[in-house]
Structure formats: C-alpha cells, structure tokens
Amino acid sequence: MSETATLILDSAERTARQGGFNSFSFRDIAAEIGIKSASVHYHFPTKEALGEALAERYTERFLAALGEPEAQAPQDMLRRYVALYGSALKEDGLMCLCGMFGAEIAHLPDGVARKTRAFFERNMAWLQAVYAADGLAEGAAFQRAAHMIATLEGAMILARSMGEDRLFDTVTYDLV
Amino acid sequence: MSETATLILDSAERTARQGGFNSFSFRDIAAEIGIKSASVHYHFPTKEALGEALAERYTERFLAALGEPEAQAPQDMLRRYVALYGSALKEDGLMCLCGMFGAEIAHLPDGVARKTRAFFERNMAWLQAVYAADGLAEGAAFQRAAHMIATLEGAMILARSMGEDRLFDTVTYDLV
DNA sequence: ATTTCCCTATCTACTGATAGGTAGATTTAT
DNA sequence: ATAAATCTACCTATCAGTAGATAGGGAAAT
Numbered sequence: 001m002s003e004t005a006t007l008i009l010d011s012a013e014r015t016a017r018q019g020g021f022n023s024f025s026f027r028d029i030a031a032e033i034g035i036k037s038a039s040v041h042y043h044f045p046t047k048e049a050l051g052e053a054l055a056e057r058y059t060e061r062f063l064a065a066l067g068e069p070e071a072q073a074p075q076d077m078l079r080r081y082v083a084l085y086g087s088a089l090k091e092d093g094l095m096c097l098c099g100m101f102g103a104e105i106a107h108l109p110d111g112v113a114r115k116t117r118a119f120f121e122r123n124m125a126w127l128q129a130v131y132a133a134d135g136l137a138e139g140a141a142f143q144r145a146a147h148m149i150a151t152l153e154g155a156m157i158l159a160r161s162m163g164e165d166r167l168f169d170t171v172t173y174d175l176v
Numbered sequence: 177m178s179e180t181a182t183l184i185l186d187s188a189e190r191t192a193r194q195g196g197f198n199s200f201s202f203r204d205i206a207a208e209i210g211i212k213s214a215s216v217h218y219h220f221p222t223k224e225a226l227g228e229a230l231a232e233r234y235t236e237r238f239l240a241a242l243g244e245p246e247a248q249a250p251q252d253m254l255r256r257y258v259a260l261y262g263s264a265l266k267e268d269g270l271m272c273l274c275g276m277f278g279a280e281i282a283h284l285p286d287g288v289a290r291k292t293r294a295f296f297e298r299n300m301a302w303l304q305a306v307y308a309a310d311g312l313a314e315g316a317a318f319q320r321a322a323h324m325i326a327t328l329e330g331a332m333i334l335a336r337s338m339g340e341d342r343l344f345d346t347v348t349y350d351l352v
Numbered sequence: 353a354t355t356t357c358c359c360t361a362t363c364t365a366c367t368g369a370t371a372g373g374t375a376g377a378t379t380t381a382t
Numbered sequence: 383a384t385a386a387a388t389c390t391a392c393c394t395a396t397c398a399g400t401a402g403a404t405a406g407g408g409a410a411a412t
Contacts, residue, residue, distance in 0.1 A: 002360090018282040019282060022199065023283050026397080036363060037399090041399065041400080042360085047399090102333040103196070103275065103333050104195045105336055120337045150327050151330055154275075155322075157279050161281050162293060162297065163293065171322045201370075202372065212390080215389075217372085217374080218387065221373085223373095
C-alpha cells in the first residue's frame, strides 16, 4: 500500500470515528493531505471501497494488537481486551470505528456492512476462545463474549456522550 | 404541536435511528409525508432545531414509559428498563436514537449534543434512584447505572451488526 | 544510446444529484 | 381580515464520481 493510500485511510478513519460513515468526504480528505479529490478516487474508486478498506485495516490492527487468545492467562487476556478499547477512547479520543459503523449499519453500503459484521464475528471468536480456555462451556463463553463486547462499545458511547472519559473506567472496573 | 410537525418528527426519527444525524434530510422527510421541503423548514427552521426536537421528544417518551423509579420493586423497574430497550430494537427494528447520536456526538451541532447528553444524564439519575431504592450506596449505584446503560446501548449495536436480534437477549439475560 | 511505450500518480475541469436554507406569493382555516 | 401553513422558485455549497490531460519513471525495443 502506497504512502498516500495510508494517509487517506488515516484521515478518513479519524473523521469516521468521530462522526460516522457520512462524516468524511473525498474533498475533505484530499484537502487535509494536500492532494485533489480525484486523486483520492484513484486509490479508492468509490466510497464503499474506502469504507471497506477502513473497516478491514481497523479489524486487522485490532486483532493483531490482541494477539493469540491463549498467549497468556485468560484473565490477563481479558484485561488486555478491555485496555485496548480504553486506549482507543482515552489516548485517541475516538470511538471504535466498527462500533460507529455498527450503529449505522442499516444505512451502510453492503461491502462496508459486511466488513463491519466481520469485525464483530472475529472479536466474538477471539473472546470465546479466551473464555473457553478459562473453562467455560460453549454457551456460557458465547454469552460472556457478547456481554463483554456490548459493554465496551456502550461504555465508549456513554463516556463520550457525557463528556467524561473516566466513565469508561467506571463501567469496566469490575468487568474482568 | 401540529400534526404535520409530528409526522416530520416521526419520519426523521425512524431514519435517524437507522443511519444517524446525517442520514435524514429535509427533502426526504418532505417527500415521505407529501409536502415540500420548505414547509418542513417552517416547522423546524434548521436541522439543529429538528435534531433537538427529535432528541427531546425521544427522551420525554422514554422517561414517561419508564414511570417513577420507585413505582414498583427495584428488580421490576430494572426489568422494565431492559425491556424498553429490547422493544425498541425488536419491535421497531431500530437503534436507540440517543445511542446513535451519542456515538457521533463529536460531529453534532451544539444543541443536539446537549439534548443527547441530557438523555443520558436523566437515564443515569433514574437508574441511580432505582439502585438507591434497592439499598446500594451512592458510588455503587452510580457504577451499576453506568454499566446498565452501556451494556444496553452496546447490545443494540452488537445485535444489529451481527444481524441477530436474539443477541440482545443473550447479552441482557442475567443483567437484572 | 536513443526512442518508444506503458504505468503510476497526479492534475484540471466537469457532471448530476443532493444538502440545508431563504424570499415571497398563495392557500387555508378561524 | 387575519394568521397559520404551505407553496413555487430559487440560492449556494457540497456530495460522489468521471473524463481526459500531464508529468515522470522505468522497461523494452531499435
């Protein structure tokens, strides 16, 4: 991937994680990185393609940061999972990209919706593996994984809505 | 409030609860209810005003549906709270309006952001009253209230993203 | 060596559609 | 007659997307 394509994704991701899929535009991206909007279309022909690339890169980075589900003790892996959401919110000051896309999934182009769903499926699989390693049965692991993702995504929304990032820690304090 | 104003809000709310603040437009609303977009502006001069009215009506209806926090036993009130989110998702097939606005709050007009925050503040107050009636100390009640809201908002996103509404019940099964 | 050719990446200039918003005339209801 | 509500007709700005030109860098052919 070219450096320009990376700059495009960086710009789009930051804006999308504040205002959703309709908040970034080819023009704004182009202006921010000092090229013309037609050149953005050269790298990503349609907005759907750009959105897919965004969700895909985000998912890959997210899972890479998590590592293998059995890398350490289950409790440590869960703490790492919570911390990854927390750093996204507190260090970057941004929502989870796929949480944002997930909220508006009914209005997204098909390809973007698919990639968004894939993020959650892969996160579910990762968490279920951790809970399974902790000795939980399949059904219980599934339930706990869904609860974990839901609580973290919701905690980001609540913290941002109330303008108080510490709320994220309040919600997640006894989650692991 | 006139009948037309109500129809405008109905149309805008349904669309906003699928795709967020940028997903509804004066033109689309007008076309849907059979008037011209200029007439929509007569009732709601700006999109900010329309967004504020949306969030305000949604909040009032939501709290009215909840009733007084001490109306019944705390466990019953909590079950009612969870059920209210569940019916919004499963019967209407829609996200929580203020959950949607909350996700994109950094890109919303000031007035809409304020009304969105007010929704969460009033929900927090209602839940804290329920938990206080259940004998919890102030800090614990605050923590449990924040956790409840976060989990429910996140459960809606997760269920919609994975295209499986039953996921909402999976997440909230042992929440009360 | 030079020329020809293609590829990458960008540009200018444009399209049709849509966004939110406004002025002023007209209709409708009291 | 008045006031509320809607209309026609328009504005400016922005949207995603396209066509065609251009510059520079190799690779291949002569």
